[in-house]
Amino acid sequence: MLVSSVLSLIASFVLSVDAVKLAADPTAELSCNINQVISCGTVAAAWQSQLLGFPNAFLGLIAEPVVITIAAACLGGVRFPRWFMFAAQVVYAIGFGFAYWLFYQSMFHIGALCPWCLLVTISTTLVFATLTHVNIRDNNLFLPARLQTALASGLRANLDLVIVVIWLLIVVLAVVVKYGDLLFG
Template identity: 60%
Template sequence: MTHSPTTLDERPTGFFHSRQWLFGEMLVGALISLVAAFVLSIDAVELAANPDAVLACDINSVISCGAVGVAWQSSLFGFPNSFLGLIAEPVVITIAVAGIAGVRFPRWFMTAAQTVYLLGLIFAYWLFYQSMFVIGALCPWCLTVTASTTLVFVSMLHWNILENNLYWPAKLQTWATGLVRSGAFGILTALWFVLLAAAILAKYGTAIFG
């Protein structure tokens, strides 16, 4: 059976559903992640040479890149996690630029990209949880990666829903398309970011600013 995108009468219209906007969001998110991964990689090298080094983002006991950087969770695979970002984000940037230019990727490719980025998202939130509740300190650059990874994931998901790329059952695809068309998808994404900020404030309160 051949694949066809969401039919014209079902597909939402408007700039915020366009490839320029959605792949543009992916591009911005990936660029931000790449910059953050680059800074974190530099910090990781510095900490490897001197674990007691004071980093630029060591602000207080809560906002401390150094405290997070020396924790075992920051090198889960035997090397700094940020190195993964240096590898992965250029791939996402390439996909985003090609998407903006009008390239239509095969359905299997976009499904694979969504799946791989889902694993990246899960990893990012595992690190966020570890930072919040185990390490007990927050790294601004790590938080930036978490936020930008979320942005890339939801932008890619938005596009894949529009294009019916994900091999979902018809009922699930119809429901997801309706969620996107109603604007609820964007509202839920914004709410998620608000909840993340609220969770940080609830955990650390004014100590963040101390």
């Protein structure tokens, strides 16, 4: 969770700098404009990149330090109250949904992919999975007893790891199937 959120923070910083560059000069050439498919500039020019009226990357600059703090505190032995971890799960679920909405928009509507955005999507997936793992393990999600027991059993069998690996492989496969040779051309 800590490593993934640090990577997302770095990506958010780069994307924020690029957003400022593009605001100053809409014709600026970004270093991650590699071809017609791998093109940060194309993604950044789309309305989806500023859904709330400012660059989405600014949200990462706000949210990721919070996640880093939670992860570092947990590594240091801090146990947050159940309500806090439940709230963190809910808020991060919204971020997870937003990341995949942006991924979908990029894949099927914008028609270009941003490597930094893809890093955020993957990192968000890993943070969400880790946070969910911790919250199920520590019984923070206010789930019915039978469901909590079943999910905790699945964690002990590492089913969450299997699900995350399959999920990320599906994401990669979707990109390759959709864009194939254009990715490297």
